[in-house]
Amino acid sequence: MKSFLTKLAAMALLLIAPISVLAANDCDDTDFSVSISIHCGNAPSATFDDSKRLWITFVQDQNVYVSHSDDLGKNYSTPVVVNPVQEDAEHNGENRPKIIVDRDSNIFISWTKKTSPRFTGEIRFSRSIDGGKTFEAPRTINDDGLFTGHRFESLYLTESGHLYLTWIDKRDLETSIERDEDYAGAAIYYAVSTDQGASFSSNYRVANNSCECCRIAIAPRGTEDIAILWRQIFGVTTRDHAIAVLTPEGKTEEMGRASYDEWQIDACPHHGPTMIRSGLSGDYHMSWFTNGDLHQGIYYARYSFDESQPRYVFRVDGRAGAGHPYLAEYAETLYLVWKGFDGQNTNLSLIKSVDDGASWTDPVVLHTTAQGSDHPLIVSGDDGLYLSWHTQEMGYVFEKFTTNQERPADD
Amino acid sequence: MIDTLFPSRLFSHILLSSALLCATSIAVADNLKAFTAESFEEIKASFEGEEFLLGLWSVDCPPCMVEMEFMAELLTLNPDIPYVLVSTDPIDQREYSAEFLEDVGLGDKGSWMFADSFVERLRFSIDPNWYGELPRSYFFDSNHAMKSHSGIVNQELLKEWFNRPLVFR
Numbered sequence: 001m002k003s004f005l006t007k008l009a010a011m012a013l014l015l016i017a018p019i020s021v022l023a024a025n026d027c028d029d030t031d032f033s034v035s036i037s038i039h040c041g042n043a044p045s046a047t048f049d050d051s052k053r054l055w056i057t058f059v060q061d062q063n064v065y066v067s068h069s070d071d072l073g074k075n076y077s078t079p080v081v082v083n084p085v086q087e088d089a090e091h092n093g094e095n096r097p098k099i100i101v102d103r104d105s106n107i108f109i110s111w112t113k114k115t116s117p118r119f120t121g122e123i124r125f126s127r128s129i130d131g132g133k134t135f136e137a138p139r140t141i142n143d144d145g146l147f148t149g150h151r152f153e154s155l156y157l158t159e160s161g162h163l164y165l166t167w168i169d170k171r172d173l174e175t176s177i178e179r180d181e182d183y184a185g186a187a188i189y190y191a192v193s194t195d196q197g198a199s200f201s202s203n204y205r206v207a208n209n210s211c212e213c214c215r216i217a218i219a220p221r222g223t224e225d226i227a228i229l230w231r232q233i234f235g236v237t238t239r240d241h242a243i244a245v246l247t248p249e250g251k252t253e254e255m256g257r258a259s260y261d262e263w264q265i266d267a268c269p270h271h272g273p274t275m276i277r278s279g280l281s282g283d284y285h286m287s288w289f290t291n292g293d294l295h296q297g298i299y300y301a302r303y304s305f306d307e308s309q310p311r312y313v314f315r316v317d318g319r320a321g322a323g324h325p326y327l328a329e330y331a332e333t334l335y336l337v338w339k340g341f342d343g344q345n346t347n348l349s350l351i352k353s354v355d356d357g358a359s360w361t362d363p364v365v366l367h368t369t370a371q372g373s374d375h376p377l378i379v380s381g382d383d384g385l386y387l388s389w390h391t392q393e394m395g396y397v398f399e400k401f402t403t404n405q406e407r408p409a410d411d
Numbered sequence: 412m413i414d415t416l417f418p419s420r421l422f423s424h425i426l427l428s429s430a431l432l433c434a435t436s437i438a439v440a441d442n443l444k445a446f447t448a449e450s451f452e453e454i455k456a457s458f459e460g461e462e463f464l465l466g467l468w469s470v471d472c473p474p475c476m477v478e479m480e481f482m483a484e485l486l487t488l489n490p491d492i493p494y495v496l497v498s499t500d501p502i503d504q505r506e507y508s509a510e511f512l513e514d515v516g517l518g519d520k521g522s523w524m525f526a527d528s529f530v531e532r533l534r535f536s537i538d539p540n541w542y543g544e545l546p547r548s549y550f551f552d553s554n555h556a557m558k559s560h561s562g563i564v565n566q567e568l569l570k571e572w573f574n575r576p577l578v579f580r
Contacts, residue, residue: 117470117507118514212473237562266562268472269544291542291561320540321531341531343539372528392528 036060036079038067039395043096046379046388046398050103054379054398055132057082057099057109058390059091064111066099066132072386073398082126082135088114090121090151093324093375094215094272098155100163105131108197110141110155110165119212121151123167127197141191143203144171149186152272154216160224162248163193165200166216168230172208185233186212192248204250207242209233215272219284221245227305229258229275229286237264241273241288243303256308259301261292274327278302278334280356287316287325287336298325298338302357312357317349328378330385330402337366337376337387345370348389350401366401369393441509442521445502448536450523454495455555462574463493465549466564467537468522469500470511472545478563479546483516485569488578496522497537499530499545 027040038044041058048054054069056076063086065079082097083089089097090112097111107128112121123141128134142150149170156164169189176183188206193199211231221227225247232242234257241259244252263269271289278285284303290296297318301310316325321341328335334353339346348367351360366387374390384402391397444450454465466482468475479496486492496517498508502524512518525533534541538559541547550558550572560568566579 117511118476119471119473213471265544267474267544267546268469269542270471271542271544289542291544320542321535323542339531341535343535346529346531370529372530 036065038076038079041065041079041091042390043091043093043374044388044390044396045096045099045377046386047099047101048379048381049101049105052382055099055101055107056396057097058396059089059097059111062086062088064089064097064109064126066107066109066128066135068132069398072400073396080132080135082109083124083138087124087138089124090114094213094270095152098153100155100157102157102161102163102196104196106196107132107135108155108157108163109135110153112151112153112167113140114151115147119149119151119170120147121149123150123153123165125165125197125200129196139200141165141200141203142167142169142171142189143191144169146171146174148174149212150189152213152215154218154228156218156220156226158220158224158226161194161196162224163197164190164218164226164246165192166190166206166218166228166246168210168212168216169203169205170212172205183209184236185209188216188228188230190228190246192250194248201248201250204246204252206244206246206252207232207255210242211239211269213268213270217273217275217286219275219277221277221305224248225253227275227277227284229273229284229288231269231272231288232257237266238292239263239265239269240290240292241286243275243284243286243305245305254305254308256303256305258286258303258310259288259290259295259299260310261290261295261299263290263292265291271323274325276327276329278356279329280332283356285327285329285334285357286310287327287338289323289325298322300325300327300336300357300360314357314360316351316360317363324375326376326378328380328385330380333402335378335385335402336360337378339373339376346373348373348376348387367391367394367397441505442512442518443498443502443505443508444521444523445526446497446523446533447526448532450497451536454523455551458493458551458555460553461493462550462552462572463495464569464572465495465497465537465551467497467499467541467545467547467549469498469545470504470507471500474563475546476511476515478548479512479515479517481563481565483520484580485577486517486520488580491575492573492577494520496520498522498524499534499543500524501528502526 041060044058064082153167214231243258244255273288298316325338349363371392377388
């Protein structure tokens with residue numbers, strides 16, 4: 001009886017008290033009712049809305065949750081569950097739930113639902129039109145009705161209000177199998193919503209023969225198109241990167257090869273790229289991992305659609321254990337964070353460029369941990385850039401790493 | 412800190428204990444073992460003076476399935492091949508892995524599974540120069556000199572690696 005009352009009291013407390021810092025080590029994986037929080041959950045994504053409120057989504061115990069913070073991540077609201085029925089939402093570094101809030105305070109959430117242990121999944125979408133109090137029943141956006149792979153989704157909202165979902169899709173592989181034909185890898189597909197997520201277009205194919213298991217990076221192209229960067233199979237086994245522009249009408253344009261590393265591998269790298277549009281030149285800043293014949297390690301390059309070439313190719317980190325870069329730009333300065341492991345610790349490093357990626361500063365280590373951690377992400381705010389990083393040791397780290405004025409954080 | 416706010420931790424510990432008891436009884440139902448930072452040395456010690464093949468895999472890796480089906484067939488023709496599997500999936504997702512192993516015909520073989528969320532350390536314990544790509548294979552000769560390969564292993568590679576004669580279909 002006593003323990004029941006204790007539990008009841010603890011739950012009541014959770015309902016009224018915002019959850020404060022709770023390191024992941026303190027989380028109890030066996031009783032989620034007392035430890036649903038961003039710190040105990042997995043693979044979070046975060047974004048700011050127009051009123052500077054921080055919104056996060058994460059996965060815990062087969063639920064996708066949304067929570068918000070009005071004090072830049074010190075305290076979070078009680079998480080609201082997005083999927084009323086538990087489902088196996090993917091929650092790892094390459095494949096996590098995504099969150100976007102539009103200017104009308106609609107909250108868009110996407111994730112991949114794993115449907116079997118054989119790489120099958122569905123692209124799921126839900127939204128809240130009441131400011132995050134409730135979420136609509138999740139919908140499946142892939143429209144082929146096939147029990148096959150639809151995974152590694154990415155979500156992007158353009159300035160024009162077009163909401164894009166892109167993903168890796170295996171429907172064409174299934175068709176080839178039926179015809180007894182070979183098919184390398186998977187395909188890239190997308191769908192667009194022009195009504196704030198109320199409905200989505202049919203699915204459009206971007207390219208055949210993509211790699212099967214790397215996240216897709218998205219950046220704006222004009223006000224309503226997007227540019228995407230993904231790992232593609234060139235020839236038989238070369239897994240380098242391709243870039244293309246997608247339109248709301250389902251057209252793929254300006255497709256090109258974005259990296260020339262010659263990574264000959266018949267395997268899953270599980271290392272997806274990052275990409276943003278330069279505010280200075282309008283070119284595209286890209287960073288990725290490769291272990292190719294020409295390049296090995298984390299690389300940066302700037303891609304111009306006019307020239308269809310990567311330029312300013314720069315080796316960010318060639319040491320073993322380096323991976324998972326993420327790019328952002330603020331006040332005409334470009335920032336790149338990534339993870340490395342030195343045999344004992346994981347180091348989170350940062351470099352900067354003030355000349356549009358032509359040259360870079362020496363690395364600065366932002367954090368060190370001797371326990372497990374997620375891929376690092378960067379969230380852009382009005383007043384600077386914030387690191388979004390889930391760790392076992394520190395729980396969810398959300399902290400600003402740019403100074404208020406301007407440029408380098410270590411200057 | 413929430414755990415200083417209220418004695419909910421005490422209750423959690425009671426639940427944790429009972430859950431662990433359940434987990435122990437479930438664990439014997441499959442053929443999966445926890446791979447920690449010490450496991451690789453343990454595996455090597457168990458093959459002292461012998462050659463062996465280590466195969467790293469995940470349920471998230473389509474080429475792994477191709478490789479493992481190939482290896483399952485090879486094992487039916489060469490049952491004595493010293494072959495050790497290590498899954499990089501977290502051991503709390505063991506149901507998926509057990510099903511996958513059955514599907515590819517390696518259910519009896521079993522596998523180790525990553526059992527530490529600090530996966531970088533586990534990867535490093537096997538090979539600092541492995542970036543996590545899968546499938547990844549390591550061959551150790553009888554002196555335990557190591558050769559590595561990323562991507563699906565094939566007949567030529569195994570013939571080159573193994574000292575013993577292998578029968579292929």
